[in-house]
Amino acid sequence: MTALRSWEGLLFAVLILIYAVNAWNSPVFLTVGNQINMFQLSVEKIIVALVMTFVIINGEIDLSIASVMGLAACAFGWMVQQGAPAGGAVAIALAIGFLCGAFNALFIVGFGIPSLVVTLATMIAFRGFARVLVEDRGISDFPDWFDALGQKGLIGPVPLAMVLFAVFAVLAYLILQRTAFGRKVYFIGANRAVAEFSGLEVRAVKARIFIASGVISALAGLLFAARVGAVRGDIANGFELDVITMVLLGGVSIFGGTGTMSGTILAILIVLALRNGMALENITGHIQTGVLGILLILSVMVPIIRETGTRLIARVR
C-alpha cells in the first residue's frame, strides 16, 4: 500500500496492468521478437528521454533535440554521400551534437535567455540546416556495417541501440540519484536563486546538461539513420513532444526540482507497451495519439487531486 502511494509505485502497477491486458489480448505481445520490435521502434526517443529528465528536473526545457537528431543524421548522410569514410562521419556528427548543445548553453547560461525561447529558435534553425544539407531528398546506401548496427542483433537478437539504452538508463539513474552532481541538478531546479546564493556552480551544471543533451540527441539521430538505412530532411521531425510526454508522465515536474529517473523509465515502458498493445489490436494512429494525450492529462491531474485530498483530510482532522 505504501508502495502505491509513491508515483513510481502507481506507474509500476499501471505497467503490470498494461502488460497483463496486452498478453491476454494478443499471443504475440510477449514474444521476444515483438518485445524487441516494441523497443526498437522508439529506441531513439527513449534514449533522449533519459537526458531530457535531467534537463526538466533542472528547471529547463530542450525543444531542439529532434532537430539535433535530424541535423546529425543528415550531416552523416551528406558526408557519406560526398565520399567521406562512415566512421569519421559518425565522429563529426557527434561533434555537431556537441556544438549544438554548446550553442544552446551559450545563450541560455551565457546570456540568460530562457531555454524555452533559445531551444525553440534552434529547433527551427537546426532543422533548417538539416533540410539544406540533404536538399529534401533521401540519402541511403550507407556501408553495411552501419546499417547492421541499427538492424541486426548485437547481443543475441538485441540490437546496439537497445544495449545502449540499458547502459544509459543505469548510468543516468546512478548519476541523478547517487552523485553530488545529481543532487545539484535537483537543488538548482527546485530553487535557482537559493542555489546561486549557496555558491553552487549553477551555470556549469546547466551547460553540461545542455551539451549532454546535444551529444545524446546526435547519437540518437545516428541510431535512427542506421535503423532505417536512410536519411532525409524531415527525419525524427516532431519527436521532441513524444520525448517530453514520456518524461512528464514519469512524474517529473515541468517546473523543475522533482521527479526521478525510475519514474521516467517506468513511463517509457508504459508508453511503449501501450502503443504496441494498441497497434497489435489494430487501433489507428489517431486514437493512439488521443489515448496518450489523456494519459498525460491524468498524470498531471492525479498528483494535484491527491495533494488537494490530503490537505482536505488534514483540515478535517
Next chain:
Amino acid sequence: MKHLTVSTLALCAALFGAQANAQAVTADPGGKADMVLLPKFLGILPFDQANRGAEEAHAELGNTGTLLYTGPTPENSVAGQIEILTTAGSQGQAVVMLSNNAGDQIAPAAEAAQAAGTKVVTWDSPIPSGAGETVFVAQVDFGSIGVVMADMAYSIMGGEGEFAVLSATPDAANQNAWIAAMEEALKGEKYANMKLVDTVYGDDQSEVSYNRALALVDSYPNLKLIMSPTTVGIQASAKAMQDEGLCDKVKVSGLGLPAEMVSYTLNGCAPEFALWSFVDLGYLTYYTSYLLATGKITGAVGETFTAGRMGDYTIEEDPGRPGAKRILMGPFTVYDKDNVEAEAK
C-alpha cells in the same frame, strides 16, 4: 493528348494480346489471407476510395481472412508506417498493401516483414530502391504522366509562358518521378516557349499547399499556370486562386479527384486535370495480393493473372526502378468541363 491515350491503349492491348497465350492465372475464391491496406496516412479521399476497391474485391473473392484499413496520422506518417508494417509482421498478416510515404527509410522494415512471412505489395507509391517489396501496382506509366501533364499545360497556356509545379512532399517517390518525366517531355520542340520556373512543396496538406500557391503568384508575376501532381495540392491551389480572384490570370492543373475539382473546372479555375481511378487501383492491388497470398502467383516477371472485372495483367520489370517489378494498371482520363460532372457524383 488523345493521341497519347490511344497509343497507351494500343500498347496495353498489344501486351494483353501477348498474354492471352500465356494462360492467365485466375483466383480461387474462399481462401484465407489476412491483409492490411496501409495508406500514406488516414483522412485523404483517394485512399478511402482505394479501400473501397479493396473491400469490393475482398467480398467478391469471399476471403475468410480479414481486410484491415489502417494508417498513421499525417504528422507521424514515416515513423507510423514503419511501426504498422513491423507490427503486421509480428501479427503474421499475409500481405501488407503499402502506399509508401517513407522513401527508402521503410526498406529495412519491409525486408523484416518479408523475412517474417508477410508480403509487401506497394501501390500508388513504391519503395524507391525496391528493397523488401514483392511487386508494385503502378497506376499508370510514370513516363506517360509526364507527357500528359506537359500537354495539359500546353493546352491551357496556349503553348507559351511561365508555369510552376506545386508538389506533395519532397521525397514522395511518385511525384518526383512524374515531375522528372514532365521535365523530360518539356524538352520537346513543341514546348519550347513554355518555361517551368519553380517547383515547391505543400507537404500534401491543404493549408500549406494553399499558402505555397499564393507565394508562387507573388514570386512570379508572369505566372500563367500552377501544375500540381497531387490531389491535395491541386484542390488547395484552385481554391487559393478562386479565393483571391486570380483565376483569370493563373490557371491550375495537375492530378485531381473529379469530386473535389468539379466546381473549379466548371468556373474555369482548373479547366483540365487528369486522374486514374483509385477504386480500381485498390481493387487490382487486392487481387494481386490475394493471388500472392494464396500461392497462385509468386511475384515473378512474366506471370499473368486475371483481376476480376478489370481483366488480365502481367508482372513486368519496372523501367523506372532497376531490379524492381511492377504491374501497370493504366491508362487514365483527362477531365474537363464536358466530362467532369459525370465522374463527380
